[in-house]
Amino acid sequence: MRTVQKLALLYLFAVVLVFWGYQIGRYEVFPFVYLQRLADFTAGHTLGADTTVVEKLANDAGLTPTRFLWAYPDRAASQTRPLQLDGLKARRQSPRLYLAPADHSGYRVIFGALDFEDALWGGLLLGPAGEALHTWQLSTNHLPGNLYRDEMKDLYGVHLSSDGSVIFSQQESGGGIVKVDACGHILWNLEGHFHHTISPTDHSTFWTFAGAQEDFDHILVEVDSQTGAIIRRIDMADVRRANPLLYIFNLQKNDDVADISHGNDIEPLPVSLAGDFPMFSPGSLLLSYRTQNLVFVLNPQTLEVEWWRIGPWDKQHDPDWEPGGLVTVFSNNEKAKRPFSDIVAIDPVSFATRLLLDGSAYDFYSSINGDHQLTPYGTRMVTSSTQGWAFEVNPEGEVVFSFLNIYASETSKALHLSEAMRLAPNYFDEEFWKSCTGQ
Numbered sequence: 001m002r003t004v005q006k007l008a009l010l011y012l013f014a015v016v017l018v019f020w021g022y023q024i025g026r027y028e029v030f031p032f033v034y035l036q037r038l039a040d041f042t043a044g045h046t047l048g049a050d051t052t053v054v055e056k057l058a059n060d061a062g063l064t065p066t067r068f069l070w071a072y073p074d075r076a077a078s079q080t081r082p083l084q085l086d087g088l089k090a091r092r093q094s095p096r097l098y099l100a101p102a103d104h105s106g107y108r109v110i111f112g113a114l115d116f117e118d119a120l121w122g123g124l125l126l127g128p129a130g131e132a133l134h135t136w137q138l139s140t141n142h143l144p145g146n147l148y149r150d151e152m153k154d155l156y157g158v159h160l161s162s163d164g165s166v167i168f169s170q171q172e173s174g175g176g177i178v179k180v181d182a183c184g185h186i187l188w189n190l191e192g193h194f195h196h197t198i199s200p201t202d203h204s205t206f207w208t209f210a211g212a213q214e215d216f217d218h219i220l221v222e223v224d225s226q227t228g229a230i231i232r233r234i235d236m237a238d239v240r241r242a243n244p245l246l247y248i249f250n251l252q253k254n255d256d257v258a259d260i261s262h263g264n265d266i267e268p269l270p271v272s273l274a275g276d277f278p279m280f281s282p283g284s285l286l287l288s289y290r291t292q293n294l295v296f297v298l299n300p301q302t303l304e305v306e307w308w309r310i311g312p313w314d315k316q317h318d319p320d321w322e323p324g325g326l327v328t329v330f331s332n333n334e335k336a337k338r339p340f341s342d343i344v345a346i347d348p349v350s351f352a353t354r355l356l357l358d359g360s361a362y363d364f365y366s367s368i369n370g371d372h373q374l375t376p377y378g379t380r381m382v383t384s385s386t387q388g389w390a391f392e393v394n395p396e397g398e399v400v401f402s403f404l405n406i407y408a409s410e411t412s413k414a415l416h417l418s419e420a421m422r423l424a425p426n427y428f429d430e431e432f433w434k435s436c437t438g439q
Helices: 002-027 032-043 053-060 236-242 271-276 430-435
Strands: 069-071 096-099 107-112 121-126 132-138 157-160 166-169 177-180 186-190 194-200 205-210 219-224 230-235 263-268 285-289 294-298 305-310 317-322 326-331 342-346 353-357 371-374 380-384 389-393 399-404 406-408 413-415 417-423
Touching: 107 157, 107 399, 132 166, 132 177, 157 417, 166 194, 205 230, 205 263, 230 236, 263 317, 271 317, 285 317, 317 371, 326 371, 353 380, 371 417, 380 417, 389 417, 399 417
Parallel strands: 157 194, 194 263
Antiparallel strands: 069 413, 096 399, 107 121, 107 417, 121 132, 157 166, 166 177, 177 186, 194 205, 205 219, 219 230, 263 285, 285 294, 294 305, 317 326, 326 342, 342 353, 371 380, 380 389, 389 399, 406 413
16 A cells, blocks of 8 residues: 555656756746756856856856857968957956057947956946056856856857947846946936847837747837836737738748747838938838848838848848948858858848948858948948957048957957947047046
């Protein structure tokens, strides 16, 4: 009888375990968070997936930022000089900089893993001659709801305003979206999970993705830049229902794929460029779904998908509206049989495409992340995130600026970069220069 009772108890215990396991996975009850953290540690939590367990431990203990170290090509260090920058940790070497004599105008801004004494992530403002003028130290470590140390999260979405304030998020860290002033003081914090982009509109708002990156139907949210309040939500499930004869979102729907769609950018069409895109309305949203190699335009009022294209890019990032009616895309080429990334342009009317920047000519390759900007000077700034390198080329294809976020030259390793941009001389308000820049 005792044997039967023991078997019955064992069976009941097994049933309870199965039921509890289902509840953990379905409703994220205890100990879901701890299991998720263990899985993130093992997998690398977005970055650092190729590092060893020992390297992960060293990173997460704050000893060496191995999750964010990348090999850089010799080309990236060519002609560069050390940049004098205060406040960096002693463990890293000084960043290196090249600036062509004819391109000493405007400002350049770098965001990424700069490895300051008090924060792994931050921003750097460079003057016309490449001198360091101001820095921002960016962290969500101390915020309510934060789940991970900064050493385990990517500074993915970031926007710099003319008053020197910065809005940023750190890739589903639970720390939410944060706005700090030019001095680094928190102005507001929107708690929750957000990812990939902070994309400003013409109306003091910005768009981003809410929820989990792995969700098939993303939630697009528009946020008030002044208050941090969410003023609009668009559920992509509603977009699919509003376009019943369009099957582009299901092309690679596979429950075995971790991130089925992987939305990574939302770019609203600015009024200043609306005349170049008469088939769309100001405020139309240009979106990128990385997993499906899909770029499409969404009308946020009607939820109509007004235009779409799959390829000729691979695992792309950062589609932009550009003068002349072109959409330009950073083609990461992660799965392509080509060890370089490219910048590709497409005419949304004719679907004609051309290669704007051939990565093989510059030895640049960013398997993930990556950004590009057509600057006010007609040059193009490229952020090769997984080389820790940002460079700028003129219309003739010559490199006029290069920033290498070098960590250790003896191992040719650089720290991750999030975004680089070039700004006009009048970009910043006078109040910014009076605040805490030392000007």
